[in-house]
Amino acid sequence: MSPLAPRVSPAQFARTPRRAFNAGPRLTQVQSIDDLRARTHQLMPRFVLEYLEGGAQSEATLERDRTAFEDWRWVPRMLRDVSHRKVSRRVLGQDARLPLAIAPTGLNGLFMRGADLTLARAAARFGVPFVQGTMSNETMEDVARVPGLRHWWQLYIFGPDEIWQALVDRAAACKCEALVLTVNAQLYGLREWDSRQRFGRTLPKPATVLDAAWHTRWLATTLSHGMPRFANVEPFLPEDSRGFFEGAFWIRDQMPKALTWADVARIRERWKGAMFVKGLLHPDDVRAARDSGVDGVMLGTHGGRQADEAVSALDVLEEARAILGDDRPLWISGGIRRGGDVLKALALGADGVLAGRAPLYGLCAHGEAGVLKALVLLETEMRNQMGQIGADTLDDIGSHLLRRV
Template identity: 55%
Template sequence: MQAGLPARGREEMPDPNRFASVAQLDGSPRRRYYTGRDLRRAVAIADLRAMAHRRLPRFVLEYLEGGAEEEATLAEERMAYGRWRFLPRQLVDVSQRSLHTQLLGAPAALPLVIAPTGFNGLFHRQGDIALAQAAARGGVPFVQSTMSNDPLDEVAQVPGLRHWWQLYVFGGDEVWQELLRRVEAAGCEALVLTTNAQIFGNREWSARTRASPTRPSVPTLLDAALHPRWVATTLLPHGLPAFRNVIEFIPREHRGLMQSAFWIRAHQPTSLSWQTLARIRQRWRRPLLLKGVLRLDDVRRAIDAGVEGVVLGSHGGRQLDGTVAALDLLPAARALVQGPVALYVSGGLRRGTDLLKALALGADAVLAGRAPLYGLCAGGSAGASRALEILQREAHDALGLLGARSVGELGPQFLAAPLSCEDPASTRKGGKK
């Protein structure tokens, strides 16, 4: 069963990665994910997730795992990967295979980007730098969030890093303009503008860990004290992290961790519009990606606005509940996005096979959020690297089992569409009309 789902919905919305009861007889053999500390024994992202759950206190886990309201979008993102089924081809020489690709015109070891996530200092000390180091070792880009805890110039100095920056618009125009000046000076390769977070999602389970919006409850504090490994590796010796890239824009009386988070939320303009994008586009001349799109007409408008990439996604199921899965939107979006504009998807990736399904449906790459975070929580930078290694190994093996030699060969011909979806093959020349 999927953690985080409301009890009354668990039987209706099974996790595609749940235990396979067909391989068991009355619960035998007994199966458990690995929860120790040896990262080499983590053979799947689910093991890193189990290790993270053992290490982290409840309030951090609720922030990491939870979604909005009924968490229907959170579940839908995982179930979408389960609905699409492979059609492998046989007797193909797959002795030489490669996941290498081009992202924004530069080589990447695999078609994956570490997605922007905030509060990473709650998961592990210097969490943003740790994720950046893992990305550099893995040969993929890292998108640093506006709500990150490590200074952007320190992250940018990680050797070999492809450093992208995610922008939240808050306060007056002078704030995002100053942030872009600093990001440009730090040498960031691309800007990722998030569009679907100007109103904060109703994340009820996370709210239940607090006595007030900015103060944790007594049970939350007691639970945190029962996790000494997390306290030692995260809070000591510097205490709770701060939003060091934006703290100066926040009034002094609101600069505590939770106080500053809520201040920024209250000052994110609901007037964010295509005109705002046009002003940012005029100011930022390097690659610009628009993140959080879930409508085809918005995909079209983004292309017309001159962006270099579109990221389909629901903000990890943490904003509007009950939306479509971005994965299911891919085939139709791919028909719109042609030429040099990149098409990415985010949300729900846990397996290398998930990565291949997204690519076959038309994505140029997948933004992975929780999967590398599980590794970060389990073992810092080395744990995040282990997450990337697992995904790469699974995808490399599955590529061969699918009968393909490169990501460039992938397409809808390798997938059987869900009954509820139009067959993507029907849109190809010669396909069924």
């Protein structure tokens, strides 16, 4: 199955009106993340969709991020008291409404003007952390002012040390709760579908421009004030590389390809708060993280956008948990589209999950209300599925309720 094709239900109806996801404007009609995705596909121009949806090369990793969940099936228990179905959990010592954070995604300004602030507001209203990316389009100081926000900062290393040092110091001044160091994107993945939208690096093809111009609503909500800018790193960019595409490629070129655990140790020394390393898969790297002094690990494939033909985080989760022991925070990212996916991750040993595209579909489809809707859907599905499988608290969830099929 192509990862871009919606999953076809086995309940086919011959010669009756075809089923279709709810891509309409009424938020009250939205039933699942698939509906938000369908509307996203209606509203966004093709080059934005390729950026949002695409994976690297053959997109085999992107596909695995979803099929890994399908390989695990529930074996439900009956006659259990499931009257509470509590889904909140402590995250870094504080209550979170779900064991979930909105994942760091760069270039959110392509989806909507002010997108990082919108995601942050929805996360704060709902009650989960928001991880702001180095490649975001709003300043971290502006995002930090969102009332009630649990603000985490995702760090990319590029250019001379002064850049990451300045970003880490600013994140501390903004009282960011956690630093998330992403280590699987020092060399940018070959995202062919994304590249097919352009001649060379920065010149969009005429068809891409025409298609974008056709999407008038997107033009009005996104580009009416010009292309988004890299608000947090702009001062570090050469003056002729501050444009959108130019800035993105300049930063890519400046990312050191020889980053090692010694660099992680230097960042650990400077950042005093909670620190995660994001983007690990190999058990030896999980062992190295355990011994490096970072607080937690986020397994993941960068949404299938980096190494092609890789395993998904779910495939190596139990092994990673065994290495880290019970106490060290272990999160995963990749493929979360249902509340049941969150439960499977918890059952196999995760403390929490990052959701990337799911809240972005909400953002693209309905702005802040759509992001909130995406989070509420995941929560509703988690609570329902817990009832279906006989679990009343998240502590009841475990691998004893799953079979690999």
